[in-house]
Amino acid sequence: MxxxxxxxxxxxxxxxxxxxxxxxxxxxxxxxxxxxxxxxxxxxxxxxxxxxxxxxxxxxxxxxxxxxxxxxxxxxxxxxxxxxxxxxxxxxxxxxxxxxxxxxxxxxxxxxxxxxxxxxxxxxxxxxxxxxxxxxxxxxxxxxxxxxxxxxxxxxxxxxxxxxxxxxxxxxxxxxxxxxxxxxxxxxxxxxxxxxxxxxxxxxxxxxxxxxxxxxxxxxxxxxxxxxxxxxxxxxxxxxxxxxxxxxxxxxxxxxxxxxxxxxxxxxxxxxxxxxxxxxxxxxxxxxxxxxxxxxxxxxxxxxxxxxxxxxxxxxxxxxxxxxxxxxxxxxxxxxxxxKELMLQEMKHRIKNSIARVLAIARQTAAQADDIGQFSSSFSARLQAMAASQDMLTRSRWQKADLGDLLRIELGQVFGKELPEDLLDGPQVLLDETTTQALGLTFHELATNALKYGKVGSLVSSLRIRWRLEGRSRSRALALDWHETGQADLQSPSGTGFGTKLIDLNIVRELGGEISRDYRPDGLKVRIRIPLPGNPAV
Missing domain, CATH: 3.30.450.350 (CHASE domain)
Incomplete structure (x- = not known):
């Protein structure tokens, strides 16, 4: 007044x-x-x-x-x-x-x-x-x-x-x-x-x-x-x-x-x-x-x-x-x-969450590994995926991370830094901290599986990732298609590994989204749909 x-x-x-x-x-x-x-x-x-x-x-x-x-x-x-x-x-x-x-x-x-x-x-x-x-x-x-x-x-x-x-x-x-x-x-x-x-x-x-x-x-x-x-x-x-x-x-x-x-x-x-x-x-x-x-x-x-x-x-x-x-x-x-007090509390909370996530990944990786070498390799790669997501959030002061940049970082760790220009296609989407960490691990697991089981490997040109925004205002959602091609006689796996469980845990439970996998004779097509809080598109 x-x-x-x-x-x-x-x-x-x-x-x-x-x-x-x-x-x-x-x-x-x-x-x-x-x-x-x-x-x-x-x-x-x-x-x-x-x-x-x-x-x-x-x-x-x-x-x-x-x-x-x-x-x-x-x-x-x-x-x-x-x-x-x-x-x-x-x-x-x-x-x-x-x-x-x-x-x-x-x-x-x-x-x-x-x-x-x-x-x-x-x-x-x-x-x-x-x-x-x-x-x-x-x-x-x-x-x-x-x-x-x-x-x-x-x-x-x-x-x-x-x-x-x-x-x-x-x-x-x-x-x-x-x-x-x-x-x-x-x-x-x-x-x-x-x-x-x-x-x-x-x-x-x-x-x-x-x-x-x-x-x-x-x-x-x-x-x-x-x-x-x-x-x-x-x-x-x-x-x-x-x-x-x-x-x-x-x-x-x-x-x-x-x-x-x-x-x-x-x-x-x-x-x-x-x-x-x-x-x-x-x-x-x-x-x-x-x-x-x-x-x-x-x-x-x-x-x-x-x-x-x-x-x-x-x-x-x-x-x-x-x-x-x-x-x-x-x-x-x-x-x-x-x-200062709030920052200390926030740091404690994030550290606890990160430690809990690392311990969960360590336990599940150890359960699936045949020997210490396989454990070390898988556990190290997953920690690097988490670190990459954390690094992106740190650079943006824990505000927002760009979806396209996150994909380039995670795919670059698996397939190398030289990625085809048409590998990624979609509008700019800014992700919050939780979505960034969950999608970072998800993309790492999908890329690792493509390298391990498919024929993507160095022929990363057989991989295409497309995404778009659906809905309006508060009902907006991110729809992402992961499409691998060039494989022969691809069949649905008989069991569910830790990587698949980790992906489902991140998408369904952590982000409240949906994921579907379509094992086709010539390759794998994964469709992910997650809600986006607020207005992430810029």
Whole structure:
């Protein structure tokens, strides 16, 4: 449990620091949002104030025509327009005009009025099959651009017609949706704009047909740039849409692009009604917008907190290591003494086992030997087989011995060191101490019998040993085939010698395995199968 104290301290301090950094970050974000909202409010106020100024001009023009019963001469209208000083006080205005709304068939009276007031042969255009005509009679500024507008029937345009019909119904002020207007320099390009209409509340003179309307025409780019150009300049990018956001409804977009990615996080959408028309205005910050507090503060605060948490955790860890070192030294001393005692006990046990095995081999060898020479030879060979197994285990520090190496050592003692390459074939299998000693004696006895009774001898090429692993996990077993060939008229022995008994004792009783012998006319085939504890395969 003590090991988790530095981790717990680190996590606790880090969480507190990150919480403080997060709070600072959100506070920075909120401060930036509040500052930007203030800039948005200022931009919206500028747009609304500019439009209100132009609507006041529209109302003043309406009052002029109502005072004259809708009968204002072009010269009087030009003088009125000049007195307004539009270029200085009403920047963004594209034009201001007067319309007569007459029934279809009354166009001739309007054409006579246009000819009398402006001269020339004036015609109402374009042709229309609608029941009403909304004909432009006067427009200022009256120049080369506006001259084609004289006599133009605004009813033919759906956007203009909708606003005109609304103005005729309720005497209110109504703006059109997005319309395209020509350039004053020659109408070579079209620009997005809109018009605002209002109806005269007093009837026109008896000799003038129809109802009168006054209107303001705005080129959206001029209007909004004028409204937003007031100093100080705002760090705001503006997009104005008629109704919902869409390419077809875009009326204005600031020339200064928004700053990304800050633009999307602070983007603000406002919807407000202007002259009976709903506008959607999208505000984004530009690169000139500066957050009231540095964004590096939360990052630095978080890094400082993590460094502090790391320092505290390291201090606690070093303190623990000092205590652990003292404790480990004490435990190591006690463990060393215990290990020495265990090693002595283990050595005693192994020595007893080895002596018991040697005595058993000596007794059985003596019982089977005809004379002292045969006893000495057989007993010496068996002791060498045990010694070889012990030597392999000693080299591996009594851990594991390789099956292939064990076979090469035992067969080399009987047949010589030069063994054929194809004599052995099988996967790598690591054997524990008990299995190594038992199989070492077994292989020695099989090799001795092959040399003694068969025709293997120096012709060791007639011997083949193959092994494989069977089963999985804890049910794994080693299956080994010992196959001698080249013999003639081989028959099963009538009795059981000590070598056979020793082999059966090792395989069946010591290792809990199985062994079968198949005496064939051309040789002997021995099959051994023993369980392998754990996972001996590598």
């Amino acid at each position: 003590k090991k988790i104290h530095p981790i717990a301290a680190f996590v606790a301090v880090a969480l507190i620091s990150l919480a403080m950094a997060g709070y600072a970050y959100f506070a920075t974000q909120e401060a930036a949002r509040i500052k930007f909202v203030a800039a948005v409010n200022d931009a919206q106020d500028r747009i609304e104030s500019r439009m209100e100024l132009h609507l006041s001009l529209l109302r003043a023009t309406k009052a002029l025509f109502e005072s004259q019963d809708g009968d204002v001469s072009p010269s009087e209208y030009a003088a009125f327009y000049k007195a307004l000083d539009v270029s200085d006080h009403f920047a963004g205005l594209h034009g201001i005009g007067f319309i007569r709304v007459v029934k279809a068939g009354e166009e001739a009276a309007v054409e006579r009025e246009l000819t009398d007031n402006l001269g020339g042969d004036r015609k109402v255009h374009p042709p229309s099959s609608l029941p009403q005509r909304a004909i432009t009679v006067l427009v200022e500024p009256h120049d080369g651009y506006s001259d084609p507008v004289i006599g133009f029937d605004m009813m033919v345009d759906p956007a203009r017609r909708e606003a005109i019909e609304q103005a005729l119904d309720d005497n209110g002020v109504h703006a059109t949706g997005r319309v395209l207007m020509g350039d004053k320099t020659g109408a070579s390009r079209n620009f997005a704009g809109f018009l605002v209409f209002t109806r005269l509340t007093r009837q026109a003179a008896s000799d003038l047909p129809g109802t009168g309307l006054v209107y303001n025409a705005f080129r959206a780019e001029d209007l909004f740039q004028t409204a937003l150009a007031k100093t100080p300049l705002l760090p705001v990018s503006v997009e104005v849409y008629d109704g919902d956001v869409g390419d077809d409804s875009l009326m204005f977009r600031s020339e200064t692009p928004p700053a990304s990615p800050l633009a999307e996080s602070l983007a603000t959408v406002r919807k407000f009604t202007m002259a009976g028309r709903q506008w959607t205005v999208l505000f984004r910050p530009t690169s000139a917008f500066a957050s009231p507090s540095s964004r590096a503060v939360p990052l630095l605060l978080g890094l400082f907190g993590l460094m502090l948490a790391g320092a505290i955790a390291l201090f606690l860890r070093y303190q623990q290591k000092a205590l652990e070192a003292a404790s480990t030294l004490h435990e190591t001393t006690e463990k060393s003494l215990l290990e």
